[in-house]
Amino acid sequence: MSALPSASETVRAVLAREVTADQVIQEALGRAQAAGNLNALVSLNDHAAAQAAEVQQKVEAGEALALAGLPIVIKDNINLSGTRTTCGSRILGNYVSPYTATAAQKLLDAGAVVIGKANMDEFAMGSSTESSASGPTLNPWDQARVPGGSSGGSAVAVAANITSVALGSDTGGSVRQPAALTGVYGLKPTYGRVSRYGLVAYASSLDQIGPFARTAQDLALLMNVIAGHDPLDATSLQAPPQFRAGTPDDLRGLRVGVIRESLQGNTPGVEQALQDTIDALRTAGATVGEVSIPELKYAIAAYYLIAMPEASSNLARYDGMVYGQRVQGSDLLESMTLTREQGFGREVQRRIMIGTYALSSGYYDAYYSKAMKVRRLIADEFSAAFRQYDVLLTPTSPFPAFRRGEKTSDPLAMYAADVDTVAINLAGLPALSVPAGFEVVDGVRLPVGVQFIAPALQDERLVALAGGLEGVGAVKMEVAPGY
Ligand code: GLN
Numbered sequence: 431m432s433a434l435p436s437a438s439e440t441v442r443a444v445l446a447r448e449v450t451a452d453q454v455i456q457e458a459l460g461r462a463q464a465a466g467n468l469n470a471l472v473s474l475n476d477h478a479a480a481q482a483a484e485v486q487q488k489v490e491a492g493e494a495l496a497l498a499g500l501p502i503v504i505k506d507n508i509n510l511s512g513t514r515t516t517c518g519s520r521i522l523g524n525y526v527s528p529y530t531a532t533a534a535q536k537l538l539d540a541g542a543v544v545i546g547k548a549n550m551d552e553f554a555m556g557s558s559t560e561s562s563a564s565g566p567t568l569n570p571w572d573q574a575r576v577p578g579g580s581s582g583g584s585a586v587a588v589a590a591n592i593t594s595v596a597l598g599s600d601t602g603g604s605v606r607q608p609a610a611l612t613g614v615y616g617l618k619p620t621y622g623r624v625s626r627y628g629l630v631a632y633a634s635s636l637d638q639i640g641p642f643a644r645t646a647q648d649l650a651l652l653m654n655v656i657a658g659h660d661p662l663d664a665t666s667l668q669a670p671p672q673f674r675a676g677t678p679d680d681l682r683g684l685r686v687g688v689i690r691e692s693l694q695g696n697t698p699g700v701e702q703a704l705q706d707t708i709d710a711l712r713t714a715g716a717t718v719g720e721v722s723i724p725e726l727k728y729a730i731a732a733y734y735l736i737a738m739p740e741a742s743s744n745l746a747r748y749d750g751m752v753y754g755q756r757v758q759g760s761d762l763l764e765s766m767t768l769t770r771e772q773g774f775g776r777e778v779q780r781r782i783m784i785g786t787y788a789l790s791s792g793y794y795d796a797y798y799s800k801a802m803k804v805r806r807l808i809a810d811e812f813s814a815a816f817r818q819y820d821v822l823l824t825p826t827s828p829f830p831a832f833r834r835g836e837k838t839s840d841p842l843a844m845y846a847a848d849v850d851t852v853a854i855n856l857a858g859l860p861a862l863s864v865p866a867g868f869e870v871v872d873g874v875r876l877p878v879g880v881q882f883i884a885p886a887l888q889d890e891r892l893v894a895l896a897g898g899l900e901g902v903g904a905v906k907m908e909v910a911p912g913y
Pocket of ligand 1: 554555556557579580599600601602603604605632737773
């Protein structure tokens with residue numbers, strides 16, 4: 431199949447009446463069906479064709495919609511009225527959203543059509559998209575491997591040419607890591623940049639919705655639509671989006687700090703991609719140095735001791751009484767117990783138990799409270815690094831896509847996959863995973879990514895930088911072979 435036009439090109443063609451929104455949406459639905467074996471989508475939107483017809487009417491009436499007729503998929507933890515929102519969980523297997531998340535509403539208002547909901551690790555807890563009640567999503571570069579997670583379905587939709595853009599959510603790496611493992615861009619915005627209203631909560635102080643795309647221009651296009659203050663989310667910020675794809679000029683004089691602690695334990699292909707990126711930056715006139723963030727060694731421990739307590743509290747609402755599926759017992763307590771026992775998968779249960787333990791009296795000070803102190807120290811160290819550097823650079827993941835089943839029986843190994851990403855959520859910063867090369871593993875070419883981190887509210891700088899890297903040929907973007 432030929433490469434899908436970019437989102438920007440699709441919108442241009444629809445507005446220029448070279449193609450109708452209906453045609454574009456039908457094509458996307460066809461591609462979704464053709465790539466069905468990857469299990470990237472858990473449901474298709476029954477209303478997509480009708481919505482495309484409405485968009486087409488607006489286009490014909492002369493409305494210059496920013497996303498006219500653009501097919502998109504969104505992660506299955508983002509509410510869209512009238513569609514199922516399962517969060518990859520049995521407990522929400524029959525849950526139909528009665529309302530629409532702000533980020534999704536902004537897409538619709540701009541003329542985009544959500545063609546389906548993307549597969550994910552259950553309640554966004556995972557790094558491989560293997561724990562979904564709908565089964566695992568396959569990596570299009572090697573179907574025996576995972577696409578990363580938890581937004582694996584969204585990443586694969588873009589990597590396998592189903593749509594040019596997608597939305598995921600990132601609590602500790604869930605947009606950036608699958609982006610790296612499938613060879614596309616993934617942006618985790620500054621905490622508060624995109625409204626969380628209607629995003630099903632995992633760890634509320636860390637969660638952010640973010641886009642996947644194949645060009646910097648498309649990242650800018652999407653962020654200009656979804657970012658901005660929302661009265662329905664008290665943590666959303668007053669920072670009107672001003673995204674644009676940059677040029678190599680954006681690289682000249684840029685001060686880039688490579689985080690020393692991220693240089694160990696990487697595979698040769700990841701090291702090579704990082705070095706190639708550094709070389710390209712220098713050639714383009716950036717200065718590249720090294721900076722240390724010593725507290726990073728505690729990032730994984732602190733992250734899980736904050737994310738799990740928040741999850742245990744957020745997931746208390748799933749008791750079978752109001753939302754989703756109920757397993758009837760002989761009394762109220764037994765009904766709730768059976769519902770949660772049978773509705774939640776193993777990893778979610780593990781996190782609820784550890785999270786509850788870490789919050790319980792007598793352990794709160796030793797675990798949760800200490801993790802919060804580490805969180806502060808990490809944020810302070812990032813601030814200090816930004817006094818010297820405009821952006822920071824690390825690998826996105828220490829390794830390319832791993833095999834399905836490789837880490838499922840070892841939770842700590844799975845958690846360690848996020849070693850390069852979780853600290854950014856703890857500090858609330860924006861970060862972008864950029865496709866930066868390939869590593870051949872057992873004869874198969876697998877994508878690897880690098881991560882740029884910016885000071886809070888400088889998300890725009892990351893997208894400009896990506897455009898600059900494209901301009902100098904440093905972005906290794908390819909659609910997965912066969913798609
Ligand atoms: N893998 C991390 C976790 O399991 C991050 C997940 C995410 O960002 N949603 O918590």
